[in-house]
Amino acid sequence: MEDHEIDGELGPFAPEVYDIPWKQYEYLDHTADVQLHSWGDTVEECFEQCAVAMFDYISELDKCDILEMRRVSVEGHDMLSLLYNFLDECLFMFNCEPFFLAKKVKIIEFDRTAWKIRAELYGEEFDLEKHPQGTEVKAITYSNMQVHEDKPQKEVFVIIDI
Numbered sequence: 395m396e397d398h399e400i401d402g403e404l405g406p407f408a409p410e411v412y413d414i415p416w417k418q419y420e421y422l423d424h425t426a427d428v429q430l431h432s433w434g435d436t437v438e439e440c441f442e443q444c445a446v447a448m449f450d451y452i453s454e455l456d457k458c459d460i461l462e463m464r465r466v467s468v469e470g471h472d473m474l475s476l477l478y479n480f481l482d483e484c485l486f487m488f489n490c491e492p493f494f495l496a497k498k499v500k501i502i503e504f505d506r507t508a509w510k511i512r513a514e515l516y517g518e519e520f521d522l523e524k525h526p527q528g529t530e531v532k533a534i535t536y537s538n539m540q541v542h543e544d545k546p547q548k549e550v551f552v553i554i555d556i
Contacts, residue, residue: 403463411516412460414498419447430552437543438501440550441477441511445484445499448554452488453525458497461518470509473541480511481534481552493520529556
């Protein structure tokens with residue numbers, strides 16, 4: 395089961411926290427929904443990028459500052475359930491008060507034996523006066539969810555319900 399760990403740790407943080415990775419995601423059209431496609435050198439990087447892509451779809455992340463950090467811990471029973479639960483927990487962070495918008499996501503533990511992830515989300519509280527409202531993400535779906543690890547560049551595909 396999921397372990398909700400909400401602790402609004404405030405910055406300033408170590409200098410590397412403020413280094414934002416290159417954008418390694420895109421949005422693909424899908425009937426009445428949108429598909430997130432992320433890629434990277436590792437599956438962990440793909441998961442991080444996929445979460446950032448979701449937050450960027452909710453609001454423009456170039457308007458988001460790194461002022462706070464939130465931790466999330468999730469479990470699954472296989473790779474797809476782990477990805478689903480991870481993104482669902484990130485979406486929960488945005489949808490519960492205080493609404494948290496993450497500009498950077500860093501997985502600090504990725505356990506493929508126990509199917510657990512611990513991650514840190516860096517960003518700030520969502521503020522309509524500062525952050526443009528993008529598209530509401532209603533839910534993560536399992537529909538056509540894919541994790542590809544068989545090539546040097548790993549890829550993740552997730553359809554979100556908007």
